[in-house]
Amino acid sequence: MKFRVEICLGTTCHLMGASELVELERQLPSELAGIVEVIACSCLGACHNRQYGSSPYVRINETKLISEATVQTVTEYLLQEIGENG
Numbered sequence: 001m002k003f004r005v006e007i008c009l010g011t012t013c014h015l016m017g018a019s020e021l022v023e024l025e026r027q028l029p030s031e032l033a034g035i036v037e038v039i040a041c042s043c044l045g046a047c048h049n050r051q052y053g054s055s056p057y058v059r060i061n062e063t064k065l066i067s068e069a070t071v072q073t074v075t076e077y078l079l080q081e082i083g084e085n086g
């Protein structure tokens with residue numbers, strides 16, 4: 001597995017539309033099938049700090065935080081990553 005995608009399902013992110021993100025795994029394009037693990041997590045803490053932008057948040061491989069995440073923006077990020085890193 002190359003990418004571990006954590007979808008925040010904390011209260012703030014949920015209210016801001018994170019439930020749409022649980023569709024991510026089913027909507028992955030074929031290039032990403034089999035290399036992405038999608039899991040739900042509780043509050044990542046980012047919603048308490050404005051420097052991180054707005055909810056909902058997704059965290060990738062414990063490091064990359066995507067704010068205002070949608071299925072589309074997360075998919076685009078992952079595709080860009082496999083494009084750049086082989």
Ligand code: FES
Pocket residue numbers: 008009010011012013014042043044045046047048055056057
């Ligand atoms: S509820 Fe998602 S970061 Fe806090």
